[in-house]
Each structure stands twice: as structure tokens, then as C-alpha cells.
Amino acid sequence: MQLDTAPTAAPTPNPARTSAVQRLFGGLPRQFWIVALGTLVNRMGGVVVPFLVFFLGSRGVSEDATGYIVAALGVGGLAGSVVGGWLADRVGARSALIFGLLAVPAALGVLYVMPSAILLGVAAILVGLAGRLFPPAAGALVARSVSGERRTRAFMLVHWAVNIGVALGAGFAGFFAARGYWLLFVIDGASSVVFAVIIALGIKRETVRTAVPTGKTGGYGVVLRDKLMLAYIGLAFAAETVYALSEYALPLAIRVDGLSPAVYGVTAVVNAVLVVVLQPVIYPLTVKFGRLRTLGLSYVLVGVGVAATGLASSAWTYAATVAVWTVGEVFGGIVAGGIAADMAPAEAQGRYQGAMQWVSSLTRLAAPLLATALFGPALWWLTAAAGIGGALVLARLGGKFKARLAAA
Incomplete structure (x- = not known):
């Protein structure tokens, strides 16, 4: 009789658990x-x-x-x-x-x-x-x-890390400020x-991979000549301005309704908790849904969610509106950064990232002015129109974006 001398195979880990973790963090x-x-x-x-x-x-x-x-x-x-x-x-x-x-x-x-x-x-x-x-x-x-797919996932995880850090920092900042x-x-x-x-x-x-020798870099003309990137920047500006209203128009609405500042604190907690909890859970769904459709859905949810602030009048209704636009924020946070990176030539990643950061900075100036000038029904209708309109424009340009991203 011939003995089987092959080594015993190691226990196989739970495939479902392994694949879920691997899809999120692996590679x-x-x-x-x-x-x-x-x-x-x-x-x-x-x-x-x-x-x-x-x-x-x-x-x-x-x-x-x-x-x-x-x-x-x-x-x-x-x-x-x-x-x-x-x-x-x-x-x-x-x-x-x-x-x-x-x-x-x-x-x-x-x-x-x-x-x-x-x-x-x-x-x-x-x-x-x-x-x-x-x-x-x-x-x-x-x-x-x-x-490729890892880039989308990487930017999603960075966005997740940002929100975890902000949530944790907010937890102890007030304690230290008091001292x-x-x-x-x-x-x-x-x-x-x-x-x-x-x-x-x-x-x-x-170990840093660079595409061009140091000192050979031009200016932002590479971004300004990229018409599709300019369209993406315009969409990002509209979407982020609407989102930034949550920092200015939302607390103003709460104050006008005669509610305590603690209500705004509750909305901040709802936003932070939902982002941290939902982002890794929702990510696998967005892979199947597609990046562009996910981004369009993000525009709609943020626009309609912020617009619904005008309908809220109590702590619970404000928390409900925050939950809507927070889900939109999660969708956008998963895909937006990776799309911008895939739009960029390898030698201009820094400038394309700089352009997106510039948009984010500009919205922090535009949102307070917009909230002050239009506060009331006009502001809420405008935010809803911006979210839905942004999704429609993205769908109209979808073919061009798909071709560009496929070549990345």
C-alpha cells in the first residue's frame, strides 16, 4: 500500500468574509x-x-x-x-x-x-x-x-480616513479648547x-513614480485646455457648493426655527456616524452600479437632501434631511476622487488634484454668500435644481466620460 505523504492542507478561511475584506482593503x-x-x-x-x-x-x-x-x-x-x-x-x-x-x-x-x-x-x-x-x-x-479599480478604492478609503479623523477630532476638540x-x-x-x-x-x-523629470513641469494650461475636465470641474463646483450649504444654511435654518444649537450638534453627529458606517458597506454596490451613475445619484441626493432643509422644523426632521444628503455624500466620496485622478495625464496629477482642491476652496467662499443672499425658498429650490441638473448634464456627457476613463 502506498502512503499519501502530501502535506495536509491548511483550513480554508471563510470565503465570504475573506472576499469582503479583500475587496475593500486588499491589493x-x-x-x-x-x-x-x-x-x-x-x-x-x-x-x-x-x-x-x-x-x-x-x-x-x-x-x-x-x-x-x-x-x-x-x-x-x-x-x-x-x-x-x-x-x-x-x-x-x-x-x-x-x-x-x-x-x-x-x-x-x-x-x-x-x-x-x-x-x-x-x-x-x-x-x-x-x-x-x-x-x-x-x-x-x-x-x-x-x-484601475484599485485607484477608485484607494481614494474612497482616503475619504473614509478623512471622515473618521474629523469625527474623532471633534470628539475631543471641545474638551481641549476649554483648557x-x-x-x-x-x-x-x-x-x-x-x-x-x-x-x-x-x-x-x-520609490515615488514620476512621469517627467523634475523641473520640466508647465503650468495649469494642461488643465484649462482639457474641456472635459473643465466640465467635470464645473459639475464638482455646483455639487460641492450645494454640499457646503450644510455648513452655513443648515445652522441658519435651525436658528431661524428657534431651535437650540444642540440640534445642529445632533445633525453633525448623524452625518459623521453615517459616513463612517456606510462608506465601506456601500462601496461594493457602487462597483456594480458604475462610477458615473453613482456620481449622478450623489448629485441628486445631495441637492434634494439639502433642499429638504426648507421643509424641516424639528430636530428629527432636520436629522432626516441630513441622512439623505449624507448618503449622497458617501456615494460622491467613493467615486469622485478616482474619476479626477483617471482624467489626469500621469505627468499632471498634482495640477489636476490642485484644480479639484481649488474648487473645494472656492465653494467655501461661494456657499456663505449664496446662503446670505438667497436664504429662504429660493435657495432650497436652487439647490434641488443644481443637484438634478448636475445629474442630467453628467448623463448627457456620459459617453465622453466613459471613453476617457476607459483609456486611463
Whole structure:
């Protein structure tokens, strides 16, 4: 009798569990995980800007001056997005990321010590600029480390890390603010330094894939000549402006209804929890649904959800409207970043990411103006029209987008 000497096979893991985890986290390179980890740390520590109004109040800055200083922050962000994207393609995404991150604590230090409203406004421009210098480089590093379906998944996970970090940071920021605003500045600056150290130690210069030699990069003409990308930027601007109204028009509506600020706190918790919980759950569905249809659905849900704010009158109805546009936010967060990366030529990833960051910065200036000028039924009808109209335009251009993305 011949004995079977083959080794005994190892127990087979649960296929369903393994495949679910693998579909979400598998096949992504070390470089991506380093950027994702640093992003999580950085967003957990990003606590100065959310409490900037309270910090300025503690310095005796008037309400009018506070508005100008917050606007100055947005102006700096516009400049930082453009410079950061160009720098990522010019000197390399790794170097640009480290430089931008180290600029943040320096700018925060300047803001903290400024003695007057005018100087605080100047410092706010620097903070806004520094805070937007590094995201295009981080996006370029992610885009250059993966391609195809993995790129979509990578940008989705970065968006997820951002929301987890913001949710965790919000949980302890108020506690530290009560013990002195200087502590918020220390935490915020330290989180950027930690991110820079993670990148410096985790990603060696020679492992970063670049498509063009350093110093051969042009300007933003490559983006401006790309008509399809300009259409995508226009759609993103409309969608993100509607979403940004949740930061301005929503609390204003709650105040007008005579409800407590705690109601706005409840809506913030609903948004954060739903994003963190739903994003990994919904991702497999969007793979089957298709990126463009997912993005169109995102436009509709965000537009209609924010518009429904005009119908709300209690804590529960406000929470219900937030749930609607939060699902839209999740859909958009899963696919939008990967689409922008696939639209970009390999040698211009930084500038394309910078253009998208610029749009995000611009919406933070446009939304408060829009909310102030049109608050009421006109604003809610406009947001619904923008969401539905954006989806229709995307569907109209769907063939061109599909051809472009298929070639990525």
C-alpha cells in the first residue's frame, strides 16, 4: 500500500468574509497606506479652523472682523490649492507634501501670536494657504501608486480616513479648547509634523513614480485646455457648493426655527456616524452600479437632501434631511476622487488634484454668500435644481466620460 505523504492542507478561511475584506482593503500598496495613515492622523488633529470663530472671540475680535478673517482663510486656500498642485508636479509629490505639512505649524504659530484683527487676517491667509498646499500632493501620491479599480478604492478609503479623523477630532476638540486655545494650536501643528515624519520615513524618494523629470513641469494650461475636465470641474463646483450649504444654511435654518444649537450638534453627529458606517458597506454596490451613475445619484441626493432643509422644523426632521444628503455624500466620496485622478495625464496629477482642491476652496467662499443672499425658498429650490441638473448634464456627457476613463 502506498502512503499519501502530501502535506495536509491548511483550513480554508471563510470565503465570504475573506472576499469582503479583500475587496475593500486588499491589493493596495504600502505607499498608499502610509498616506492614508498620515491623513487620518492629520485630520484628527485639524482642530484650529473649526474653533477659529471662538478663538477670535476670545481675542476680542468683533463679529464683522471675524467674518473678514474667516473669508481671508478661504482666500489663502484658493492660492494654496493652485500652488500645491503645481509644486507636486514640479518638485515631486513627496517633497511637496512634506513642505506643505511643515508650513502648517509655522502658519498656525503666526496666527496665534498676532495682536490685532488686521494682522490676524493676514495670518489667516497664510494658514489657508499652508492648509491647502499639501492635499494635492497627497492625492498625486495616491494616484501614482495605484491604477484601475484599485485607484477608485484607494481614494474612497482616503475619504473614509478623512471622515473618521474629523469625527474623532471633534470628539475631543471641545474638551481641549476649554483648557486653552493654545492647546488646539499645539495639537493641530503637531498632527501635521507627525504626518510629515510618517511620509519622510515611510516613503523613500526613489520609490515615488514620476512621469517627467523634475523641473520640466508647465503650468495649469494642461488643465484649462482639457474641456472635459473643465466640465467635470464645473459639475464638482455646483455639487460641492450645494454640499457646503450644510455648513452655513443648515445652522441658519435651525436658528431661524428657534431651535437650540444642540440640534445642529445632533445633525453633525448623524452625518459623521453615517459616513463612517456606510462608506465601506456601500462601496461594493457602487462597483456594480458604475462610477458615473453613482456620481449622478450623489448629485441628486445631495441637492434634494439639502433642499429638504426648507421643509424641516424639528430636530428629527432636520436629522432626516441630513441622512439623505449624507448618503449622497458617501456615494460622491467613493467615486469622485478616482474619476479626477483617471482624467489626469500621469505627468499632471498634482495640477489636476490642485484644480479639484481649488474648487473645494472656492465653494467655501461661494456657499456663505449664496446662503446670505438667497436664504429662504429660493435657495432650497436652487439647490434641488443644481443637484438634478448636475445629474442630467453628467448623463448627457456620459459617453465622453466613459471613453476617457476607459483609456486611463
